[in-house]
Amino acid sequence: xxxxxxxxxxxxxxxxxxxxxxxxxxxxxxxxxxxxxxxxxxxxxxxxxxxxxxxxxxxxxxxxxxxxxxxxxxxxxxxxxxxxxxxxxxxxxxxxxxxxxxxxxxxxxxxxxxxxxxxxxxxxxxxxxxxxxxxxxxxxxxxxxxxxxxxxxxxxxxxxxxxxxxxxxxxxxxxxxxxxxxxxxxxxxxxxxxxxxxxxxxxxxxxxxxxxxxxxxxxxxxxxxxxxxxxxxxxxxxxxxxxxxxxxxxxxxxxxxxxxxxxxxxxxxxxxxxxxxxxxxxxxxxxxxxxxxxxxxxxxxxxxxxxxxxxxxxxxxxxxxxxxxxxxxxxxxxxxxxxxxxxxxxxxxxxxxxxxxxxxxxxxxxxxxxxxxxxxxxxxxxxxxxxxxxxxxxxxxxxxxxxxxxxxxxxxxxxxxxxxxxxxxxxxxxxxxxxxxxxxxxxxxxxxxxxxxxxxxxxxxxxxxxxxxxxxxxxxxxxxxxxxxxxxxxxxxxxxxxxxxxxxxxxxxxxxxxxxxxxxxxxxxxxxxxxxxxxxxxxxxxxxxxxxxxxxxxxxxxxxxxxxxxxxxxxxxxxxxxxxxxxxxxxxxxxxxxxxxxxxxxxxxxxxxxxxxxxx
Numbered sequence: 042x043x044x045x046x047x048x049x050x051x052x053x054x055x056x057x058x059x060x061x062x063x064x065x066x067x068x069x070x071x072x073x074x075x076x077x078x079x080x081x082x083x084x085x086x087x088x089x090x091x092x093x094x095x096x097x098x099x100x101x102x103x104x105x106x107x108x109x110x111x112x113x114x115x116x117x118x119x120x121x122x123x124x125x126x127x128x129x130x131x132x133x134x135x136x137x138x139x140x141x142x143x144x145x146x147x148x149x150x151x152x153x154x155x156x157x158x159x160x161x162x163x164x165x166x167x168x169x170x171x172x173x174x175x176x177x178x179x180x181x182x183x184x185x186x187x188x189x190x191x192x193x194x195x196x197x198x199x200x201x202x203x204x205x206x207x208x209x210x211x212x213x214x215x216x217x218x219x220x221x222x223x224x225x226x227x228x229x230x231x232x233x234x235x236x237x238x239x240x241x242x243x244x245x246x247x248x249x250x251x252x253x254x255x256x257x258x259x260x261x262x263x264x265x266x267x268x269x270x271x272x273x274x275x276x277x278x279x280x281x282x283x284x285x286x287x288x289x290x291x292x293x294x295x296x297x298x299x300x301x302x303x304x305x306x307x308x309x310x311x312x313x314x315x316x317x318x319x320x321x322x323x324x325x326x327x328x329x330x331x332x333x334x335x336x337x338x339x340x341x342x343x344x345x346x347x348x349x350x351x352x353x354x355x356x357x358x359x360x361x362x363x364x365x366x367x368x369x370x371x372x373x374x375x376x377x378x379x380x381x382x383x384x385x386x387x388x389x390x391x392x393x394x395x396x397x398x399x400x401x402x403x404x405x406x407x408x409x410x411x412x413x414x415x416x417x418x419x420x421x422x423x424x425x426x427x428x429x430x431x432x433x434x435x436x437x438x439x440x441x442x443x444x445x446x447x448x449x450x451x452x453x454x455x456x457x458x459x460x461x462x463x464x465x466x467x468x469x470x471x472x473x474x475x476x477x478x479x480x481x482x483x484x485x486x487x488x489x490x491x492x493x494x495x496x497x498x499x500x501x502x503x504x505x506x507x508x509x510x511x512x513x514x515x516x517x518x519x520x521x522x523x524x525x526x527x528x529x530x531x532x533x534x535x536x537x538x539x540x541x542x543x544x545x546x547x548x549x550x551x552x553x554x555x556x557x558x559x560x561x562x563x564x565x566x567x568x569x570x571x572x573x574x575x576x577x578x579x580x581x582x583x584x585x586x587x588x589x590x591x592x593x594x595x596x597x598x599x600x601x602x603x604x605x606x607x608x609x610x611x612x613x614x615x616x617x618x619x620x621x622x623x624x625x626x627x628x629x630x631x632x633x634x635x636x637x638x639x640x641x642x643x644x645x646x647x648x649x650x651x652x653x654x655x656x657x
Contacts, residue, residue, distance in 0.1 A: 067098020084248035106652025113159020164255035178653030191219030363565035477511010
């Protein structure tokens with residue numbers, strides 16, 4: 042049964058953990074990136090990269106890649122704060138420009154100026170600039186603007202812009218001034234941008250010129266590459282059934298505490314509901330041992346009254362075995378021991394048959410006991426004898442009989458005696474468990490689609506917290522009624538008494554005059570082996586205190602005191618035979634059971650650039 046203390050700890054985690062995660066999380070995005078790429082007469086590429094960072098949280102470090110083409114070089118010109126703020130510790134490490142600053146929940150703008158060599162290829166009829174101008178790894182960009190400047194006007198000036206997701210933007214190319222501008226409304230995180238520019242080779246006179254005409258070849262390569270890319274984009278659009286859309290704007294960070302509030306409110310309600318409908322009544326004062334059965338009921342019903350959840354077929358062997366022994370105790374059945382026939386040198390030994398002696402009449406049997414009696418009648422031979430082999434045949438022929446039978450004792454008790462659990466617990470269980478799972482799924486989905494790392498982390502933590510509270514509190518909702526709970530604990534105390542030798546030794550003499558029904562209930566409670574072991578010790582110490590019931594073995598003089606110990610040995614041998622007999626019960630079950638009581642009852646090309654940028 043669930044205890045309140047772990048739930049209280051879980052509640053504290055639900056309330057404070059998501060807020061702690063929210064407080065510690067941080068994120069940033071680019072409000073805009075504006076790049077001006079100037080191609081100088083000597084072929085040097087001059088880049089001014091102006092990036093506007095939108096910080097959510099506290100940040101101090103940033104870097105931007107400056108990776109030249111193989112054989113070329115990169116040179117940092119300057120990094121400055123375009124917003125008038127301050128920066129420090131500007132440096133180049135591993136082809137990346139690093140700098141430090143101070144920012145907290147604000148917008149900062151930095152201008153990064155650097156130059157690259159080896160980026161231009163010059164042929165006799167054209168020059169080519171091909172570079173990934175925006176790196177492969179970066180944050181979301183709300184607005185992107187690229188300007189390409191030639192040293193002067195050019196008769197040949199073609200600009201191709203390729204993005205990972207096939208964005209379509211606004212392009213303005215002016216050959217008479219050697220200026221081109223491309224604007225994209227937005228870019229998703231890690232969506233690279235590649236520029237491929239063909240222009241008049243006369244604009245870079247200082248750059249060594251090749252000996253071949255390459256314009257048609259470069260144009261054909263660009264056409265093939267862009268056409269292949271456009272085909273892939275169209276295929277993706279056809280499969281998705283929609284058009285290319287800009288990335289969704291992120292959910293606002295203020296949503297994070299609202300998610301926490303929703304999860305906390307549900308968790309508190311689940312905890313209060315559990316306190317109202319799941320905390321068991323107080324039934325103190327039962328004690329460790331109980332010397333008599335708490336109530337006179339058929340022993341076959343006892344295993345189904347000890348727990349809130351019915352044990353099902355796992356309690357079948359001990360319940361059915363106790364019912365058969367109770368039939369013998371009440372005179373409906375006689376237990377007769379006989380020698381088993383041998384086959385050559387195999388087999389033999391002793392075996393116990395169930396002989397139908399007197400059919401019950403009227404209301405002597407409960408409905409589930411009548412089912413057991415009908416089973417014996419169906420399995421009996423012409424002389425009213427039920428042999429172990431015949432019983433086993435019955436269960437093999439009727440493999441679902443036991444599954445159906447074990448559903449009846451608890452239902453009979455609740456109909457004739459008292460309902461065990463507080464009513465309507467199923468509705469509360471459904472609300473808590475179903476609501477917890479639904480809320481967990483919803484909060485996690487909100488976090489996953491938020492495009493905001495703060496909301497993402499909060500949604501995950503808040504969802505898991507709400508789900509745990511719903512499932513745990515819902516599972517603890519079944520609640521005993523005071524009377525059945527008291528009797529269940531009394532039955533458990535009675536079971537401890539039957540299996541504890543020291544407790545049995547201190548029992549009054551009257552207890553052993555009626556030990557036969559104690560034995561039947563010990564079978565139902567799964568402690569018949571330990572009970573008989575205790576009984577044998579007591580018989581050996583004080584044999585005159587016992588009167589052995591005649592029904593245990595028919596045809597034996599069990600009232601002679603001098604033979605009590607020998608009789609008990611016969612009883613134990615008889616029980617061993619019964620145990621073998623009742624293995625037929627197990628064969629009817631779909632899984633192995635044990636009664637415990639003795640009865641088994643993207644684009645590549647030649648573009649340079651790439652890399653990643655970041656802030657921390």
